[in-house]
Amino acid sequence: MKTEGVGNKVMLIALLCAALALFLYIRPRLFAPDPPPNLLDRLPQSEIVGRYNLLDIARETNSLMFKNKIPFREYMTYDFILGQAKGVGIDIQSTGYFFSNGKDEWGTFVSVIDSSRIQNGLNRLEQYIHISDTIIYNRRVQKIKDLGLYIFYDKDYLLIYKGSKIKNRIGKAIFARLGDIENSWEKFLKNKVFKNEDIVLYSNSPRLKKFGLDYAMFAHDSDSLNIKLKTYLHSNKPLKIKEKTEGIAFERSKLSTKALEIHLDISEFKKDLKNPLYQWIVKIGKKVSFPTAAFFEAWDGDLCFQEGGTQFVNEEVVEMSYDEEFNPIEIRKTNKVAVSGYSLLFSVNEHGNKLVSALFAKGIVTKQGKYYHFLFSPPLNLNILPKSIAAYTAGRSPKVTTGSSCNGLWNYKGTDVLFHIDSLKKKEIYGSLEFEVASLLRKGKFKR
Structure with a gap:
């Protein structure tokens, strides 16, 4: 009888140990916080959306800037932009994203590598233009009233915004969940047209429907003399x-x-x-x-x-x-x-x-x-x-x-x-719009 009692106690202790081990193993998974959203999840629904690679644009337009003596061209070079961005903690080597309603609203999101440096950059900017603070969702938001701009940043992204829906835009960014990507961005990012271009714009605005179009896309191209806007129009019918x-x-x-x-x-x-x-x-x-x-x-x-x-x-x-x-x-x-x-x-x-x-x-x-x-x-x-x-x-x-x-x-x-x-297919139209940069300079008015 004593042997049977000891065996039962040992079995009970073993079961408790196994249960404790199982609990300790699954506990982090049961109570782990939701994985953080990525930058794409924070982007708002909009009529016009797009992406850009600022450094690649700077490299492509470098010859155009210097040949046509564009003012402040030395501040638009690849090396200068990269150095300044690193100094304020912005990941300029990653893709940036922008959105607009085509009228009075636009904004852009960029990745951040060190948010602690951003405030130092804003402090330097304040030497040239007044910046005030406002609070939205208990978060500090910088406002440049003279330009109508808002600047908001977190540990891994920064938003620059102009428009009347700042609360909605910041709310979408703060409370986003992983995989919560908006419909317009999902359609745009899956599209392979202009996939190798440095700046691409996509619109599925209802205003296109009156022309029988489903969506439109635009991309930028340039050489030392001209700027070209490449276009793509798509119809479902x-x-x-x-x-x-x-x-x-x-x-x-x-x-x-x-x-x-x-x-x-x-x-x-x-x-x-x-x-x-x-x-x-x-x-x-x-x-x-x-x-x-x-x-x-x-x-x-x-x-x-x-x-x-x-x-x-x-x-x-x-x-x-x-x-x-x-x-x-x-x-x-x-x-x-x-x-x-x-x-x-x-x-x-x-x-x-x-x-x-x-x-x-x-x-x-x-x-x-x-x-x-x-x-x-x-x-x-x-x-x-x-x-x-x-x-x-x-x-x-x-x-x-x-x-x-x-x-x-x-x-x-x-x-x-x-x-x-350039090309007219069953449901697609490829076209281009081109102009000479030199003629925009108006007899050297913008040169120095």
């Missing part, structure tokens, strides 16, 4: 627009400040009256009573427009005078009047004359003497042919040639902005 191999066009004038040339196969597009882009064009046309349906029925996909330079047209002027007996008489004179150079050409099918009739009926095109006016255009010569319609201010038509690319030119305050449609 077929665009029903194709590229033409070639079509009629005017030879581009060197004096043009505005120009557009497109060659498209729209045979399927104009059949889809419920297409969001088609409906948007109709809506715009209604503002001036434009016969959009008649235009698409007649248009064969080629369009060329140019504006620039000066043309002189003969304009008849009627003046009132009096004869020798003081009876009122009309005196008709012809004056040469300077007008902006203007030319328009588009291809048509067998419904071209029907379109012209509709334009006259709606008052879009009017005739005065031997000249025509398209809404508020200068006096134009009109040339209607079986396969094309041309209008121009010059005495004779600009030289007609063939073209295949879809491109345009817009001179903005003296700077030529060029844009191209």
Whole structure:
């Protein structure tokens, strides 16, 4: 009996020891805090989101900065930015992220390697601009009132923000959980378009839906002379627009400040009256009573427009005078009047004359003497042919040639902005917008 009692005690002690060991083993797992979120989990939902690698941008734009003598270019070099960032504890070698509503709000998140240095950096900044404090969620937030900026940092990230939703943005950052990534960021980061670019912007704004687009993406590229904005547009439904191999066009004038040339196969597009882009064009046309349906029925996909330079047209002027007996008489004179150079050409099918009739009926095109006016255009010569319609201010038509690319030119305050449609696929459009940096410097105003 004594042996049996001792055995039971030993068994009980062994079970207690095993239970204690098991408890000690699983205790850290039962009561361990949730794993901390990463930077992506802290980013807020927004219409426009993007990423950037500041050091790579500095390296790429270095030749552009120095060739064009951009002010303070020595402060935008790779080495200077890296040294300054390390000095204030910011991990500038990691990817940064930004967001915006496209109007009055934007912000950026960057990683932090030593938060204890950030306040020293802000103290140095305060020598040049006033910085005040405010408290949000019991956290200290720096505010630069003159710029409308907020600065908030924690041990592993920093937020710079401008807008009216600072409490919401900081709340999302503070209370985020691991894997709690917002929908717009998840879609953007999974997308492989422009994956090797230094700065990429993504938008799935509801404002794109009226054009039939699901989302848009933009990326930056540059050399020593030009800056290029590469674009990508995506639709969930077929665009029903194709590229033409070639079509009629005017030879581009060197004096043009505005120009557009497109060659498209729209045979399927104009059949889809419920297409969001088609409906948007109709809506715009209604503002001036434009016969959009008649235009698409007649248009064969080629369009060329140019504006620039000066043309002189003969304009008849009627003046009132009096004869020798003081009876009122009309005196008709012809004056040469300077007008902006203007030319328009588009291809048509067998419904071209029907379109012209509709334009006259709606008052879009009017005739005065031997000249025509398209809404508020200068006096134009009109040339209607079986396969094309041309209008121009010059005495004779600009030289007609063939073209295949879809491109345009817009001179903005003296700077030529060029844009191209590089590729047009079933649901995708690749394009680019390019301008010369030197023309922005305005006669050396920004140089030193």
